[in-house]
Amino acid sequence: MTQTEPLTLPLDAWHRKHGARMVPFAGFAMPLQFAGILAEHEWTRTSASLFDVSHMGQISASGAGAIPLLESLLPTAVANLAPGRIRYALLLNEAGGIIDDLMLTRRAEDFLLIVNGATRLSDLAYMQGVAAPDAAVTLAEDQALLALQGPLAAKVLDALVPGIAALSFMTAAAFAWEGARLWISRSGYSGEDGFEISLPAAAATAFADALIADERCRPAGLGARDSLRLEAGLPLYGHDLDENTDPLSAGLGFALSPARMAAGGFNGHAALARLAAAGPTNLRVGLALEGRLPAREGAVVMHDGHEVGRVTSGGFSPSLSHPIALAFVPPALAKEGTSLTVQVRGKDLPARITPLPFVPHRYVRKGSV
Template identity: 50%
Template sequence: MAEELLRLGLHDLHVALGGKMVPFAGYDMPVQYPAGVMKEHLHTRSAAGLFDVSHMGQVILRPKTSYQDLALAFEALMPVDVLGVAQGRQRYGMFTNETGGILDDLMFANRGDHIFVVVNAACKTADIAHLQAHLSDVAQVIPVLDRGLLALQGPQAEAALARHIPAVAAMRFMDVAILPWQGVDLWISRSGYTGEDGFEISVPDAQLRAFAEALLAEPEVMPIGLGARDSLRLEAGLCLYGHDIDTTTSPVEAGLTWAIQKARRTGGTRAGGFPGETRILQELAEGPERSRVGLRPEGRAPMREHTDLFAPDGTPLGQVTSGGFGPSVNAPIAMGYVATAFAKPGTALEGEVRGKRLPVTVTAMPFQPTTYKR
């Protein structure tokens, strides 16, 4: 028998809105609504889209001794400066393993007396076990099981949300705040995974449907499914865990060196001391053997995940890890890994599609400019 899928708190609302439900990370999730992936994608880029991301893992790390002890212990799990994150701010991070691969990527926020973490759905059980195994001396690791998570994304997200919570207008990219709505606290970050300005909002389960319906009643807001979420993040050049990054991929290969702050690099105040430091620090110094790149196939045929990539002389170079059609750029786009010698934008390669070698050019990312509110 097939494993029974978990249902989101808003499952009935998704069905009522005409959502086409599919299995994703163990959940029954809406992949699209009647408008379709293309319109949902373009609406998010021009107005505001509402995504249900309640399948993600929400975790509170509450210090047993001091916040500094917790920050340093959490920092020891990844090549990211945790101690330097100011109160009311959020940062991107990734757990690494002893060989320098990525166990998961995540967001974490300094909320004054504790750290709030959001992890990927498919990894959340393993991530919580990882946190409990390594932080039990300094922290309570508390999975949040009574709240949903919504993402409101797009250039008109602020206008729509500010009608209900005016204080969000003062937030900037990667700010976090706890703000009231109808007698409950919403945990809000100005962030998302579409390349657009927007917010992620953690809502108590009991108020989740009322809050979602209040946002959907705003003229700018349309419900958006997994299909457009994927095409939006691909245009933004953002990695999808299990596809573009995994336990064999280092943060340096993946082009995530911007997330490794100076303090954690060779010569920094708290350099090293994280799993996989030998490989990661060596790749930072010398460069990796392969690199994640943006790819623009010629013509209209997309190059999907697992498409093999070759040099013009037929030398195998790597594979596509994410690929599809970019509605905003009106062309096929992809990303993947190639030998670093072939990673420079403008390099001509070939991808094998249905037995034919087709031209594809290495290109800079993002494919679509980001619009974060700095």
């Protein structure tokens, strides 16, 4: 395989069988859409959609040295993370920039880090390059990862895997289905209730078939996943976040443990401490645009005739029926209701700062079916 050929997902043939339009993404051939982005977006909002996110890296940190290793890399309180609990976490460089954002889960035997697909190998190398006695860091090569999202996701999944309804948002547990071991978390990146299911790649096709045999569940692709996460106001690594973006500017201060910030001892602590004292020079904000023309990544944000920022993610919101975008602007302008303009195709489109998320999250914090 040459470097220009995308890798295939365990469900590659399944996607093609079900009419997916495949596109390259994060080094993989990924389904962009099946029935259409708008239809898949709306189905996720009202029923349950199956997304294949197997391109994401599933990294395990195990051994007696796993906690010291992770606490040297993440500004997260790792030692007090209870088994079955999940925390959103950030992998930082010495300048406080975001190498990756990830989900950290404590399992009985190890810690599971779900990292972005495009950065999975560099994340692995970075973590393995840190001296860590009695710690092993490995990337799962034979696991698939599926995301079942939407208000009926719990009903659909519980019909196959009884007991998942006991999970609440940001918790996880081990289950079994037809002899396959599943690790299921109540989480996702759509803003809706949902689950992420890690399972052996060999079982992925049969499990996907079983899910969509339920008329309430349909397959969905990258297009709907992106429009949903944008409406949810969630940042996308490589677009809204990168190594030159710090957590405070990105509005991710909640991922910085106060105790860890006080004690230090992790990459980027000194830089973040200075930034916290001085205050960030830009802040991530939500923009609501007038009309129907969407502003895409890189569009210039203007105020009183001067450039004040750039759009990092943008598109048309199916749920709100107008364009929305994420951008970074100076703190003085990052106030709800501030009027700005965004340059799109030679036009200055009126925009205003609006609270995030654009569409309220509907996470279930107590399991119910």
